[in-house]
């Protein structure tokens with residue numbers, strides 16, 4: 001299926017639509033999605049807002065493990081994604 005959006009890896013405009021809603025580049029084979037990080041997360045809206053609140057308050061994942069709505073690895077992954085998005089927004093080469 002032809003898509004208008006280009007591959008983030010090689011900027012090729014032709015991609016297959018996979019069964020799970022992601023795209024696969026016909027040139028380099030990279031699998032990618034156009035969902036935002038917020039929408040791509042499978043956590044509930046309440047859990048994401050709670051984790052974001054902990055992140056903004058500076059609570060480390062290992063300290064939030066008893067109050068966070070999900071496990072420590074999930075919290076760490078969410079924090080990592082938030083840092084990556086912030087770095088992308090600030091146009092940094094790598095997140096902090």
Ligand SMILES: [Zn+2]
Pocket residue numbers: 007008009010011012025026027028029030
């Ligand atoms: Zn590509």
